[in-house]
Amino acid sequence: MSRVAVVTDSTAYLPRELMERLHIHFVPLQLIWGDETYRDGIDITPEAFYTRLPHSKTMPTTSQPSPAAFRVVYEDLLHKGNDILSIHISSKLSGTIDSATQARQAFPDAAIEVIDSLSTSMGMGFAVLEAARAAEQGATLAECKTIAEKALANSRVFFLVRTLEFLHRGGRIGGAQAFVGTALNLKPILELRDGRIEALDRVRTWNKALDRLVEIYAEAVAGRKPLRIAVLHANAEEEAQRLMERVKSIFNVNDIRETTIVPVSPVIGAHTGPGCVGLTFTAGM
Structure with a gap:
């Protein structure tokens, strides 16, 4: 039986030690800045991005990876005797899934499954981790795919941005378009739902918006367990740490299986802007 190799893209921005331990492979999206092009998570780090x-x-x-970039990764993994599960950023936010699908067609006889996560960052990342853990235990490609799809179906992503300017300018604003043109001091609370960015609420101050974000998150969890919790941040690590402690305090410690704090990748940060924080979970895994 072939081993399953799990592939994702740089927007997951999983902790590097987890990727190495679970043998997770990633294909970088691209950040285009003036005359320079950077591979997300390889040529530019979040720290360097948010400083500049x-x-x-x-x-x-930003730009999706080319089909050729996926073909290189797939060909190497297939040559080593692997089946491939490839899990990527929402097709409603990026053309990355199209590139992966085109690359898949170059290997018509190979065991390659491509999943549109309809998510990104740790909303996608938890599914990647669960599939990779299953692969480490010898699960088949079909089993790993089922596990990833279950994690995605039981995940939600909420986030708070300082301004809608970056989402609006990048064309990724989705249902949050309704908030454009409102009072500038209102802080929008957003959700990544069915692959698109949707507006949930708007609050006058940042601290009150954080309160509301936690409230919405707690309502969404609604007794579901066990929980895997992630806090996301765009150059707001101290605030992310405080947010994590706050969220952990409202749940029974025995209901929490995993927690992690993850920086938002430069490609995603180009659309959210600096200061963004987010909360995501997957339950029942």
């Missing part, structure tokens, strides 16, 4: 962003006269744009 406030002082830049030009704003970065």
